[in-house]
Structure formats: structure tokens, C-alpha cells
């Protein structure tokens with residue numbers, strides 16, 4: 125039977141979320157110490173075992189090849205294009221990173237995120253290279269520029285770095301192992317991830333961590349103020365990267381939906397069965413056991429958001445993005461709030477308000493949220509909120 129999505133609050137079944145602040149042994153988690161030593165590791169292990177797979181067992185070392193650098197945007201900024209090559213032979217996999225940074229006497233905070241169609245599509249800057257790796261469809265220069273308002277980001281004092289996600293793992297059930305996954309021996313026969321083997325989303329997150337390794341050594345960037353950001357499937361990868369790698373000081377999920385920020389147990393819009401059938405290479409093999417069995421999943425996505433604590437995390441939705449279940453994204457953000465109280469931020473839930481905020485209004489403090497009017501996309505209006513949120517946490521602390 126083809127999958128038929130349900131929409132509307134009346135379609136949401138009654139459900140109980142798995143508990144955030146109770147350990148598997150049944151003990152209440154009452155302190156930040158208990159969270160860090162007991163509950164956080166438990167939840168991370170459950171997400172690895174049942175959803176995303178364990179982090180890739182691959183050699184994280186790379187060599188840096190500077191491909192190009194120069195002034196950008198009327199000499200107000202600097203651009204650098206580097207290849208991070210994993211291995212010494214010419215066929216070794218690589219990530220081609222594009223970095224813009226403002227001219228500044230001090231180390232600056234930065235955003236890091238994946239792009240869908242190649243670095244050259246994020247800007248009309250003619251010097252930016254298109255991907256050398258596997259690419260599903262050639263896209264013209266600047267085609268996704270709307271998602272990357274570089275000049276505004278730079279004017280706000282941030283650096284910004286991106287790479288084509290296909291460098292890390294081509295987004296195809298047949299080819300996803302042809303990127304960084306070549307660094308790890310396949311754990312099983314067959315084209316798709318099985319058991320708790322990491323799928324493409326875990327490789328995208330792993331690639332983000334390697335780009336963070338590079339940015340952390342970069343003197344003009346403040347390694348303690350690097351945010352990971354992602355739209356849609358890249359929002360799922362950004363949340364996973366933030367959960368796995370606590371060096372990311374701030375995490376932004378835009379329209380990440382199913383297996384991103386949205387609660388799976390609401391069972392509206394995209395469901396686990398739909399995502400596993402259309403994208404069988406994204407998650408680990410074990411995740412397929414929960415097709416149409418959301419109640420059996422030992423975790424839900426509020427717990428993924430909670431793994432960011434006490435770091436600031438921002439969840440964004442769009443009014444027409446019913447497939448991603450904006451209400452489920454908002455409710456997951458609210459349900460993650462109690463863990464922040466353990467870290468001395470008791471007001472996080474109250475700051476998110478009592479129910480969905482009006483469109484285009486940002487709410488929250490350490491967990492931020494807005495729902496933008498319009499379609500599934502990441503636009504300058506979203507960045508306006510992200511810049512304000514990151515500015516508040518990075519620049520006024």
C-alpha cells in the first residue's frame with residue numbers, strides 16, 4: 125500500500141513520550157552531573173543503536189590543500205577554498221570547503237553547514253568552484269544563493285563555511301558509500317546500512333565534524349563559537365552532529381522534520397516508514413524496525429534536541445511545511461526544555477510560550493524557535509532570527 129500522510133491535529137493519536145529525565149534503570153535524573161554521566165550517554169547510545177548508527181569508525185585525519193583564496197564582496201571579506209583530503213593517494217575522498225570571513229582584528233564566530241548542490245550554487249561569486257565529486261544534477265552558479273545570505277552574515281561579524289553534502293556521502297541508496305564511507309570497511313554485505321551501521325546522515329554529520337576540526341585550527345576563527353546549521357535533511361545532520369560532537373557551541377535545525385526535530389510519535393506528515401522507504405540509505409538498518417511502530421522506538425526527537433544541553437539550540441519551521449510537522453518540531457523543543465533547568469536555566473520552557481507562537485516571531489532563550497510564513501526552505505528571514513540568536517549567545521555572553 126502506498127504511504128498516505130495524515131495532516132491536522134485531529135489525526136494525532138494519543139501517545140506518551142519516552143521520559144527525558146529518568147534513567148533506563150528507573151532513577152530520576154536530578155542534576156547536571158547525573159545527566160552528563162548517566163542519561164546523556166544512555167540516550168546517545170539509543171540514538172546510535174536504533175536510529176542513526178554508531179559514528180563511523182574511520183581515520184579522521186586529513187591533509188589541507190588550499191585551492192584558492194582572495195578578497196570577496198568588495199574587499200570587505202576574505203574567501204578561502206580548501207580541500208580536506210582523507211588519505212594520500214589522488215583517489216582519496218575529500219571535502220571541498222568554502223569559507224568566507226569578515227576582515228577583523230579578532231577571531232570571529234562562525235556558522236558551518238552543508239549545501240545541497242555544490243558550493244558554487246550558494247553564491248554568485250564567480251570564483252567559487254563547483255563540486256568535483258559525484259553530483260546528481262548539475263546546478264547553475266548561484267541557484268541556491270537565497271539560502272546563504274553571505275553578505276548579511278559577514279556584516280553581522282560571523283564567518284561562514286559550507287561544503288557540498290555529496291562530498292561526504294552521495295545522497296543515493298546505490299552510491300552513498302562512495303564518499304567518506306570509503307574510509308571505513310563496510311560492516312555488512314549489500315548496498316544499504318544494516319544493524320547499527322551508520323547511514324548517510326551519520327556520514328554527513330561526521331563530515332561536519334571534520335570541517336570543524338579544520339575551522340578549529342584556523343586562527344581567525346574562534347573555535348569556541350562555531351555553530352552548526354542545516355536545512356531539512358541537513359537539519360537532521362546538524363542535530364546529529366551537535367549531539368555527537370559537543371565542540372559545536374550552538375546548533376540550528378531548519379525545517380528538519382521527521383527524524384530531525386519533529387516528534388515521531390505524532391505520526392503526521394512524513395513518518396518513519398515513509399522516510400525509510402524513500403531514503404533507505406539515510407539511517408541505520410535497525411531504524412526500519414520502527415516502520416509504523418513509533419511507540420516501540422525507545423527514543424523520540426525531543427531527546428535528540430536535549431542532547432545539545434546546555435548549549436543553545438534553535439529550531440525553525442515554516443507554515444506551509446506540513447510534511448515536516450511544524451507543531452511536532454515546536455513540541456519537541458518544549459519537551460527538551462527540562463534538561464536545561466538542570467544546568468541552571470529554569471526559564472527555558474516558559475520562554476518558548478504556551479503553544480505555537482505567531483508566525484515570524486522568534487521565541488525562547490537557550491532553546492529558540494520560530495515558524496516562518498511560507499514554504500519549506502531556508503531564507504534570509506530565517507537567517508535574521510538565527511543571526512540574532514547566535515549574536516545573543518556568542519557576542520553578548
Ligand code: GTR
Nearest residue numbers: 355356357358381382394399
Ligand atoms: C524530503 C524528505 C524530508 C526532508 C526533505 C529535504 O523529501 O522527506 O525528510 O529531508 O526531503 O531534505 O528537503
